Amino acid sequence: xxxxxxxxxxxxxxxxxxxxxxxxxxxxxxxxxxxxxxxxxxxxxxxxxxxxxxxxxxxxxxxxxxxxxxxxxxxxxxxxxxxxxxxxxxxxxxxxxxxxxxxxxxxxxxxxxxxxxxxxxxxxxxxxxxxxxxxxxxxxxx
Amino acid sequence: xxxxxxxxxxxxxxxxxxxxxxxxxxxxxxxxxxxxxxxxxxxxxxxxxxxxxxxxxxxxxxxxxxxxxxxxxxxxxxxxxxxxxxxxxxxxxxxxxxxxxxxxxxxxxxxxxxxxxxxxxxxxxxxxxxxxxxxxxxxxxxxxxxxxxxxxxxxxxxxxxxxxxxxxxxxxxxxxxxxxxxxxxxxxxxxxxxxxxxxxxxxxxxxxxxxxxxxxxxxxxxxxxxxxxxxxxxxxxxxxxxxxxxxxxxxxxxxxxxxxxxxxxxxxxxxxxxxxxxxxxxxxxxxxxxxxxxxxxxxxxxxxxxxxxxxxxxxxxxxxxxxxxxxxxxxxxxxxxxxxxxxxxxxxxxxxxxxxxxxxxxxxxxxxxxxxxxxxxxxxxxxxxxxxxxxxxxxxxxxxxxxxxxxxxxxxxxxxxxxxxxxxxxxxxxxxxxxxxxxxxxxxxxxxxxxxxxxxxxxxxxxxxxxxxxxxxxx
Numbered sequence: 001x002x003x004x005x006x007x008x009x010x011x012x013x014x015x016x017x018x019x020x021x022x023x024x025x026x027x028x029x030x031x032x033x034x035x036x037x038x039x040x041x042x043x044x045x046x047x048x049x050x051x052x053x054x055x056x057x058x059x060x061x062x063x064x065x066x067x068x069x070x071x072x073x074x075x076x077x078x079x080x081x082x083x084x085x086x087x088x089x090x091x092x093x094x095x096x097x098x099x100x101x102x103x104x105x106x107x108x109x110x111x112x113x114x115x116x117x118x119x120x121x122x123x124x125x126x127x128x129x130x131x132x133x134x135x136x137x138x139x140x141x142x
Numbered sequence: 143x144x145x146x147x148x149x150x151x152x153x154x155x156x157x158x159x160x161x162x163x164x165x166x167x168x169x170x171x172x173x174x175x176x177x178x179x180x181x182x183x184x185x186x187x188x189x190x191x192x193x194x195x196x197x198x199x200x201x202x203x204x205x206x207x208x209x210x211x212x213x214x215x216x217x218x219x220x221x222x223x224x225x226x227x228x229x230x231x232x233x234x235x236x237x238x239x240x241x242x243x244x245x246x247x248x249x250x251x252x253x254x255x256x257x258x259x260x261x262x263x264x265x266x267x268x269x270x271x272x273x274x275x276x277x278x279x280x281x282x283x284x285x286x287x288x289x290x291x292x293x294x295x296x297x298x299x300x301x302x303x304x305x306x307x308x309x310x311x312x313x314x315x316x317x318x319x320x321x322x323x324x325x326x327x328x329x330x331x332x333x334x335x336x337x338x339x340x341x342x343x344x345x346x347x348x349x350x351x352x353x354x355x356x357x358x359x360x361x362x363x364x365x366x367x368x369x370x371x372x373x374x375x376x377x378x379x380x381x382x383x384x385x386x387x388x389x390x391x392x393x394x395x396x397x398x399x400x401x402x403x404x405x406x407x408x409x410x411x412x413x414x415x416x417x418x419x420x421x422x423x424x425x426x427x428x429x430x431x432x433x434x435x436x437x438x439x440x441x442x443x444x445x446x447x448x449x450x451x452x453x454x455x456x457x458x459x460x461x462x463x464x465x466x467x468x469x470x471x472x473x474x475x476x477x478x479x480x481x482x483x484x485x486x487x488x489x490x491x492x493x494x495x496x497x498x499x500x501x502x503x504x505x506x507x508x509x510x511x512x513x514x515x516x517x518x519x520x521x522x523x524x525x526x527x528x529x530x531x532x533x534x535x536x537x538x539x540x541x542x543x544x545x546x547x548x549x550x551x552x553x554x555x556x557x558x559x560x561x562x563x564x565x566x567x568x569x570x571x572x573x574x575x576x577x578x579x580x581x582x583x584x585x586x587x588x589x590x591x592x593x594x595x596x597x598x599x600x601x602x603x604x605x606x607x608x609x610x611x612x613x614x615x616x617x
Contacts, residue, residue: 015210107274114548
């Protein structure tokens with residue numbers, strides 16, 4: 001059953017691409033959405049979790065928090081030239097305390113396909129389904 | 143798309159009458175086949191834009207329109223500050239001032255074919271491209287602010303290019319009103335290693351051959367002849383622009399209720415032009431425009447070095463256009479001259495003959511409108527027309543427009559196969575990413591020729607020449 005297994009997926013957008021994360025908690029859904037973000041660039045399984053980065057964000061609701069979280073990761077990837085493969089999120093009201101583990105981009109090994117410019121408010125939804133699963137999704141601009 | 147919902151104004155112009163919250167109509171420029179293929183979402187987005195405060199005349203969609211975020215890509219909308227008009231971060235997009243510039247080489251096909259492989263290798267080696275690539279220009283705080291103020295003019299002062307380049311760039315290479323203090327430290331940090339980089343996705347540098355000329359007189363004024371080799375560069379404001387877009391979008395979403403703006407879609411995030419946030423965004427966005435102009439100027443410098451070394455050739459600039467902007471322009475609306483904030487998101491400015499903004503030597507012909515194609519098809523050069531000045535605030539299309547998602551493209555094509563197939567057709571692709579090539583496969587785009595033909599028939603801009611790639615450096 002979906003509610004038991006954290007997972008991520010991409011969804012279709014004509015010009016760009018959508019990321020979606022599912023989990024048993026809102027935090028888990030955000031972690032999975034971050035994995036989906038990495039998977040736009042490369043196969044997350046090829047990325048070692050050797051460097052750790054801390055991330056904090058704040059937003060009035062879970063949807064805006066998802067966009068903030070993904071944008072914070074995009075910023076860290078761009079300025080530190082890192083790719084991430086493992087994430088931990090803790091939520092406290094409108095505050096997100098996050099950690100991301102990854103390694104520097106190795107163009108030969110990771111073969112990154114495309115840069116991500118930013119997470120958008122398009123197709124943005126986050127919340128809990130009737131079966132208890134938490135989800136978080138939005139389109140990202142590439 | 144069900145064409146019954148449109149009022150047909152001509153073979154290439156279709157209107158949705160105002161309904162619901164729409165303040166003005168939405169007008170789509172497209173041939174009937176292009177209109178039938180159009181995503182319903184594009185129409186929905188154009189209708190949402192038509193509901194924003196202070197919008198003038200109509201929300202327009204160019205023939206390459208496709209589903210964006212908030213505004214459709216290929217969207218044009220003008221707002222009047224005096225009528226409570228807004229400026230929208232979503233109406234400009236993340237890649238502020240993304241655009242195309244085209245350079246003359248003075249070379250012909252035979253010259254290129256002799257060294258085609260080494261030319262591809264040299265350009266690929268010299269020009270930083272793809273995810274994680276870094277540029278050779280690193281700016282300290284003061285240098286960054288000077289670049290954000292000065293744009294391509296700053297770059298020329300630093301030795302990247304020639305003074306005469308500036309006349310051939312929109313805004314003469316320097317966007318006025320840029321305010322680097324409204325650009326966050328985060329945005330500046332994101333740019334520190336990215337000056338003079340192409341980026342990835344649909345960005346490229348191409349060596350192209352002019353394979354067809356449609357309007358010899360204007361082509362001559364543009365210095366374009368059959369068989370000419372040109373270099374075209376497509377890229378934008380890199381990480382700095384993306385970060386400005388991200389940050390101001392959030393601020394505009396949160397501030398919308400305070401400004402009494404009800405957003406039908408959060409991505410339409412906007413603020414009154416005449417508000418502190420609106421002014422801050424305009425100052426930052428204009429700095430983003432300068433960043434893009436400086437970036438294309440530095441890449442031009444790198445390309446010039448390669449052509450000087452391999453051919454002893456000197457590249458001169460035909461023109462540089464930006465297709466993700468908001469600019470203050472004067473337009474005649476219902477007989478009155480009005481000062482408007484014209485948003486073009488995935489749309490190219492296309493000033494007609496005689497426009498005072500154009501450099502004197504191009505003024506009689508109209509503005510060159512540079513349309514990027516895909517790796518395997520073609521690019522086009524158009525010119526602004528007198529008729530187009532009154533159609534959609536002097537705007538035309540910007541490219542082919544995607545017809546297929548990136549996922550669908552990777553399911554259908556393999557990067558290496560696409561690269562080999564194009565090589566057999568004489569087009570050399572150099573890219574760090576096979577998957578990137580698959581995602582950008584020519585078949586994933588609409589037929590650029592059909593888009594350009596529709597723009598020409600609609601009178602938005604006139605078709606002047608068709609160019610096909612011989613070398614493509616791709617992110």
